[in-house]
Amino acid sequence: MSASAAEPATVARRGRPISWALALPLAWVALVVFLAITADWIGLPDPAAQELILRRKPPSAEYLLGTDNLGRDMLSRIIYGGRTSLIVGICAPFFGFLIGGAIGMSAGYFRGKVDLLAVGFIDILLAFPTLVLALTFVAYLGQSLFNVTLALGILSIPAAARVSRANTMAWANRDFVLAARTIGASNWRILTREILPNVLPAMFAFWLVAVSVIIVAEGALSFLGLGIPAPQPSWGGMIADGREALDVAPHTALIPAAVMFLTVLSLNFLGDMVRNLVDPRRSTL
Amino acid sequence: MSDAASGSVNGGPLLSVRDARVGFSTVRGLLRAVDGVSFDLQAGRTLGIVGESGSGKSVLVRSLIGLVGTGSGAIVGGDVRLDGQDVRGLSARNFRQLLGRDIGIVFQDPMTSLNPVMKIGRQIGEGLRLNRGLDSAAAARRAVELLVEVGIPEPERRASQYPHELSGGMRQRVAIAIAIACEPKLLIADEPTTALDVTVQRQILDLLQREQRERGMAMILITHDLGVAAGRADDIMVMYAGRAVEMATTREIFRGPRMPYTEALLRSLPRLSDATHTRLSAIPGRPPDLARRGTGCSFAPRCAYRSACCEAEEPALSREGGRGFACFHPLGAGGGTSA
Amino acid sequence: MSDLLRMTDLNVEYPVGGGRHVHAVSDVTLAVRHGETLGLVGESGSGKSSLARALLQLPPPQRGSVLFDGNELTQMRGEALRAVRPRLQMIFQDPIASLNPRRRVAEIVAEPLVVSGVRDPAERTRRVRAVMEAVGLDPDLVWTRRPHEFSGGQCQRIAIARALVLEPKLIVCDEPVSALDVSIRAQILNLLEDMKARFGLTLLFIAHDLAVVKSVSDRVAVMYLGRLCEVADSASLFATPAHPYTAALMAAIPEPDPDVPLGDTKLRPGDPPSPLDPPSGCRFRTRCPHAEARCTAEVPPLREIAPGREVACHFPLMG
Numbered sequence: 001m002s003a004s005a006a007e008p009a010t011v012a013r014r015g016r017p018i019s020w021a022l023a024l025p026l027a028w029v030a031l032v033v034f035l036a037i038t039a040d041w042i043g044l045p046d047p048a049a050q051e052l053i054l055r056r057k058p059p060s061a062e063y064l065l066g067t068d069n070l071g072r073d074m075l076s077r078i079i080y081g082g083r084t085s086l087i088v089g090i091c092a093p094f095f096g097f098l099i100g101g102a103i104g105m106s107a108g109y110f111r112g113k114v115d116l117l118a119v120g121f122i123d124i125l126l127a128f129p130t131l132v133l134a135l136t137f138v139a140y141l142g143q144s145l146f147n148v149t150l151a152l153g154i155l156s157i158p159a160a161a162r163v164s165r166a167n168t169m170a171w172a173n174r175d176f177v178l179a180a181r182t183i184g185a186s187n188w189r190i191l192t193r194e195i196l197p198n199v200l201p202a203m204f205a206f207w208l209v210a211v212s213v214i215i216v217a218e219g220a221l222s223f224l225g226l227g228i229p230a231p232q233p234s235w236g237g238m239i240a241d242g243r244e245a246l247d248v249a250p251h252t253a254l255i256p257a258a259v260m261f262l263t264v265l266s267l268n269f270l271g272d273m274v275r276n277l278v279d280p281r282r283s284t285l
Numbered sequence: 286m287s288d289a290a291s292g293s294v295n296g297g298p299l300l301s302v303r304d305a306r307v308g309f310s311t312v313r314g315l316l317r318a319v320d321g322v323s324f325d326l327q328a329g330r331t332l333g334i335v336g337e338s339g340s341g342k343s344v345l346v347r348s349l350i351g352l353v354g355t356g357s358g359a360i361v362g363g364d365v366r367l368d369g370q371d372v373r374g375l376s377a378r379n380f381r382q383l384l385g386r387d388i389g390i391v392f393q394d395p396m397t398s399l400n401p402v403m404k405i406g407r408q409i410g411e412g413l414r415l416n417r418g419l420d421s422a423a424a425a426r427r428a429v430e431l432l433v434e435v436g437i438p439e440p441e442r443r444a445s446q447y448p449h450e451l452s453g454g455m456r457q458r459v460a461i462a463i464a465i466a467c468e469p470k471l472l473i474a475d476e477p478t479t480a481l482d483v484t485v486q487r488q489i490l491d492l493l494q495r496e497q498r499e500r501g502m503a504m505i506l507i508t509h510d511l512g513v514a515a516g517r518a519d520d521i522m523v524m525y526a527g528r529a530v531e532m533a534t535t536r537e538i539f540r541g542p543r544m545p546y547t548e549a550l551l552r553s554l555p556r557l558s559d560a561t562h563t564r565l566s567a568i569p570g571r572p573p574d575l576a577r578r579g580t581g582c583s584f585a586p587r588c589a590y591r592s593a594c595c596e597a598e599e600p601a602l603s604r605e606g607g608r609g610f611a612c613f614h615p616l617g618a619g620g621g622t623s624a
Numbered sequence: 625m626s627d628l629l630r631m632t633d634l635n636v637e638y639p640v641g642g643g644r645h646v647h648a649v650s651d652v653t654l655a656v657r658h659g660e661t662l663g664l665v666g667e668s669g670s671g672k673s674s675l676a677r678a679l680l681q682l683p684p685p686q687r688g689s690v691l692f693d694g695n696e697l698t699q700m701r702g703e704a705l706r707a708v709r710p711r712l713q714m715i716f717q718d719p720i721a722s723l724n725p726r727r728r729v730a731e732i733v734a735e736p737l738v739v740s741g742v743r744d745p746a747e748r749t750r751r752v753r754a755v756m757e758a759v760g761l762d763p764d765l766v767w768t769r770r771p772h773e774f775s776g777g778q779c780q781r782i783a784i785a786r787a788l789v790l791e792p793k794l795i796v797c798d799e800p801v802s803a804l805d806v807s808i809r810a811q812i813l814n815l816l817e818d819m820k821a822r823f824g825l826t827l828l829f830i831a832h833d834l835a836v837v838k839s840v841s842d843r844v845a846v847m848y849l850g851r852l853c854e855v856a857d858s859a860s861l862f863a864t865p866a867h868p869y870t871a872a873l874m875a876a877i878p879e880p881d882p883d884v885p886l887g888d889t890k891l892r893p894g895d896p897p898s899p900l901d902p903p904s905g906c907r908f909r910t911r912c913p914h915a916e917a918r919c920t921a922e923v924p925p926l927r928e929i930a931p932g933r934e935v936a937c938h939f940p941l942m943g
Contacts, residue, residue: 175722179783181682182714183736183790184706193735197726337805436893452895482667482896483832487876487889509806512878516886535882553810554880555839561858562817563839567810571775 022273025266032263036083044076048231056249068252069241078259081233085260088149088218088228093160093210095153100160101203107161108168109191118165122158130155134217135226143229148221152214163206167199201278208271212264219260235260297369298325299503300349300471305363307341307348313576315360318344320527320578322363323602328470331497331504333518333535335511339572341527342507343475350388350473351380368470385416389464389502391493393476395456399448405432405459406444412466431462435492454485458492465496472497472504478513490517511554515539523547526573526583529602532609543608543615546584582612590614627691628794628826629656629679629712634688636674646899648674649685650850653926656794661820661827663841663858665834665873669899670847672830676796679828680714681705693793710740710790717799719779723771729782730767736790751789758822759785759815777808781815788819796828801836813840834877838862843932846870849899849907852926856933866935866942869908906938914939 035042051071059066065074107118137151171177172195180190215235221227222236230237235256242253307319319341326332336342347353348361349372365372367387375383392398400408409431410424419427425444432440435458448456457477464472474493478486494517497504508514514521514535521538523531523546531544542548552566570587581596582588588595594613602611636649649671656662666672678685681697690697695708716722723732730752737748756763759781771779780800787795797816801809817840820827831837837844844861846853846869854867865871868890875887890913897903897910906924909915918938926936 175716175718176724178677178682179714179716179722179786180724180735182680182709182712183739183786184709185735185739189739193727194724198724337807438894452898454895483834484667484872484876484889484891485896487878487886488893490878510878511806511880515880515882515884516878539880539882550807551880553807555810555813555833555835556881557835557838557862557874557877557879559835559839561838561841564817565810565814565839567814568807569811571777571808572805 021269025269025273028262028266029270032082032259033086035079036086039079039083044079045073047072047076047080047233049073056245056252058249058251065255066249066251068238069245069249074238074252074255077233077238078235078256081235081238081256082259082263084145084228084232084234085215085218085236085263087145088152089211089215092149092152092214092218093156093207095149096156097160097164097203097207097210099153100157101164101199103157104161104164104166105168105191105195105199108165109172109187109195115165118161122161125155125158131217131220134221135224138221138226143226145228145232148218148227152217152221155217156210156214159206159210160203164199164203167202168195171195171198201274205271205274205278208267208274212267212271215260215264215267299328299368300326300505301364301366302349303364305345305348305365306361307344307353308360310360311576316576317527317578318575319348322524322527322529324522324529324532326471326503326505328503329497329501330519331494331506331517333514333521334505334507334524335509335514335521336524337509337572339526339575340524341575342524345524346473346475346505346507350384350390382416385412386467387470389467389469389472391457391460391464391472391474391477394480395448395453395460396480398460399456401448404445404447405451409444409459409462409466412463416467427466428462431466432459434496435459435462436488437462453481454489457481457485457489461489461492461496465500465502468500470502472502473507474504475507476509477506479508479510486513493517511551523550526578527575528583528611529609530584530611532602533607537608541617543605543610543617544584544612545588545590545614545616548616549587549589590616626658627655628658628693629828630689630691631655631675631679632689632691634675634678634685634690636671636678636685638674640900644900647850647902648899649678650902652688652847652850652852654845654852654855656826656828657843659824659826660842661829661840663837663844664828664830664847665832665837665844666847667832667873667896669849669896671850671899672847673798675847676714676798676828676830679796680709680712710736711793712796713787713790713792713794714796714798715780715783715787715800718803719776719783719800720771720774722783723779725771728768728770729774730763732771732782733786733789736786740790752785755785755789758788758819761785775808776804777811780804780812784812784815784819788823791823792825794826794828796830798830799832800829802831802833809836816840834862834873846873849897849902851907851923852934852936853908854933854935854937855926860933864942866929866933866940867908867937868912868914868941871941872911906936 049072051067053071054067055069055071057063057067063073063075065078068074068077103118107115134151134155138147141147177190177194180194218227218234219236219239222234223240225240227236228234238256239253242256245252303323305319305322309316309318322345324332334342334346344353349365353359353361367383372380372383406425406428409428413419413424413427414421429440429444432443437443437455437458443451451459477493478489481489490513506514506518518535520532520534522529523544525546531538531542531547538547539551542551549568553568555565568587573583581598582600585591585595592614600611600613602609632653634649634652637645637647639645652675664672679690684698688698692708693711697705697708700708733752733756734748737751742748753763756766761781771782774782800816801812804812813836816827819825829837829840838858841858843855843857845855846867848869853869854861854865861870862874865874872889872891875889878886891911892913894911897907903910905921906919909919912919922938924936924938926934928934929940
């Protein structure tokens with residue numbers, strides 16, 4: 001008699017039918033990413049090229065999304081702006097989650113003094129009004145893509161630390177972690193091989209949401225003139241530029257706003273989907 | 286036996302269930318948690334529903350009292366009559382009244398079945414205020430009386446405490462007090478002692494039995510512990526994979542089971558009366574996946590007596606002088622031949 | 625028979641804030657002999673699980689000594705302790721929670737080998753396959769699967785395989801069948817007995833179910849609120865319990881037989897006390913039908929009242 005394994009088609013089938021709620025956001029984000037990557041190769045006009053005669057023209061056959069205040073091609077600027085937003089939006093929280101995740105996992109696993117220090121540090125970071133800190137940072141260090149990314153990355157550390165700490169604490173109490181200790185696994189091994197794989201899904205879901213938040217934050221910084229410096233386009237900067245012409249050429253502000261809105265919405269949806277994918281599996285245990 | 290006046294009005298069974306069904310639609314197909322269960326329960330008697338995880342015993346009873354099916358995609362079917370009255374056909378409001386007045390429920394985990402932010406006395410009195418029309422003062426007095434009855438010392442002090450200030454055993458006593466407060470006709474206890482220590486378990490079961498006898502209630506006792514069922518139930522219904530596979534009085538079940546599953550289960554239990562290191566006779570395999578029901582008897586893959594017909598067709602519940610069993614090769618008189 | 629594991633004056637306490645402590649285990653002196661199965665019985669709050677973890681130094685006990693296979697575990701740290709660990713393994717109550725849901729079964733069972741330095745992958749594969757077959761799992765069917773694809777009973781088999789792969793001398797089984805279905809328990813209990821015979825193991829079997837404990841144990845120790853009440857060989861303990869708590873436990877258990885009347889536990893009414901504030905003297909005195917003044921004043925020491933029988937009671941039921 002052998003109590004052998006479950007039947008071939010098992011509980012773990014991942015095939016959930018793809019719903020529109022998942023397909024549309026995914027398609028949009030994929031489009032934005034694709035265009036951002038291939039921007040240089042699809043023959044877009046120079047986003048910095050000004051044609052003052054053709055300023056504030058509405059969408060037409062030649063300029064698919066019209067032109068902005070200085071006669072620059074909106075479509076091209078949107079796509080290059082998307083590249084900027086994505087770079088900041090992806091790298092900043094990635095950096096933040098790397099550091100915040102490490103802090104949070106250490107705090108949640110080792111507890112005691114480590115936890116006290118980590119929580120204190122996080123609380124201090126959180127005490128600063130987010131945007132003010134970012135503004136100060138950028139104003140002091142100078143505006144550049146790197147500095148903006150760094151500033152926003154640091155600001156995403158606390159959230160990441162909280163999520164990873166809570167998750168780590170939940171997983172560290174499980175018997176399989178105790179089992180790993182009984183066989184003599186080192187703390188490093190337990191953290192990387194037992195706890196991290198279980199914390200990662202939740203972190204990833206949260207990271208997706210963080211990306212959308214950072215995109216908006218970058219937009220806000222650029223809107224206030226303290227983000228990516230001109231002439232490099234960014235969605236926030238474009239909204240700021242278009243603000244002056246809202247009555248005569250609303251498309252110059254509304255189009256970048258709409259694009260940002262759709263991107264953030266899609267990322268939020270995707271983040272929810274990922275969280276749903278992660279949780280039910282845990283509940284079947 | 287009981288001599289109280291809460292028998293059923295027309296002399297028939299207090300609770301009558303016909304073809305109860307509960308299905309959940311999942312990604313893997315329809316999961317038939319309860320697949321056509323029928324039984325009767327007379328006033329004053331205790332029915333023990335015995336089964337393992339996945340047998341459907343909890344889902345069955347919860348579906349009877351309407352605790353299954355709201356928003357979880359559950360499909361509930363069958364006919365349920367309490368005291369002759371069709372329960373399923375009632376309006377939501379009337380059903381709630383019936384539930385509050387005539388049915389008392391004790392759940393497994395007193396930690397979660399009590400409201401953590403409401404004082405004990407108020408929780409006990411809530412049903413009295415809603416269903417018996419008592420005012421707050423009268424309900425509070427009755428709550429204290431009930432606390433005495435379920436054996437909680439210093440009842441006035443306890444009545445103004447919160448659940449977390451009580452131990453597990455005491456919380457379960459409170460849960461019992463809440464269940465019997467409105468003098469129900471039917472008491473349902475869903476694994477009431479599984480979460481408790483064995484010495485406390487004994488006290489709680491004694492209490493349940495005493496209350497049932499004194500008030501003449503009918504009781505459904507759901508348990509996976511055959512020892513508990515042996516000592517407390519008059520009749521036993523054994524469930525496996527969503528169906529009732531055997532029904533008989535307690536003595537009949539333990540002395541002469543007809544279903545191979547029941548017999549195998551009894552044989553596999555370690556007993557205090559056995560000598561140490563007695564080899565246990567284990568049942569091979571494990572309970573089936575309810576979403577993937579094949580044809581044939583669901584116990585057949587594990588049954589020592591199976592034959593070809595067991596795998597082809599699902600045996601219906603056949604009756605024999607008050608007993609019921611679902612098997613093509615029942616044990617005991619007239620059956621029991623090996624495959 | 626010599627002792628494989630000897631714990632002396634073991635004490636485990638947990639701080640719970642406000643300067644208070646839970647006295648989970650108090651002054652426990654107990655030995656496990658080579659090749660035997662020692663059953664450890666107690667209800668919740670008895671300290672049996674805390675004791676198990678303290679034996680494995682996870683975390684180490686506050687006071688007391690744990691002498692295992694000639695090594696004083698409480699004095700060992702780091703590499704030295706890690707070197708001993710392969711000989712002392714554990715199986716847990718919730719089989720599914722004791723396996724990492726993100727890892728495959730083969731990796732889970734091979735992990736102990738990796739940690740203890742078996743570098744050759746082929747060697748690891750060979751040993752993992754062997755131990756899987758020993759516990760009744762088909763290696764080819766389970767190799768790449770994850771724990772949530774299995775039932776409780778199968779997960780426990782995987783956990784047992786993991787515990788066996790390092791060829792330990794002693795396995796601590798912490799309620800290994802309590803979370804399993806009744807019809808599966810017999811399978812796992814038989815499996816444990818088979819593995820013990822095949823690999824020459826010594827088992828410390830912790831459970832609250834007396835019938836299960838009796839079924840697998842040679843000797844049995846009974847704990848109440850952190851202290852040992854009674855230690856005796858299985859047959860004698862169940863035939864003639866010497867400690868009133870043991871007698872009460874046995875009387876409280878419902879036997880699956882309607883003709884056996886419900887025993888009288890003779891316990892005084894009232895709730896079990898809390899381990900935060902255990903009673904002075906004998907901790908069982910608040911529920912004991914035979915308690916007297918001496919029981920409040922003096923902690924009864926564990927003493928031998930007959931060959932092989934120890935009781936911690938001022939007025940034992942025998943001897």
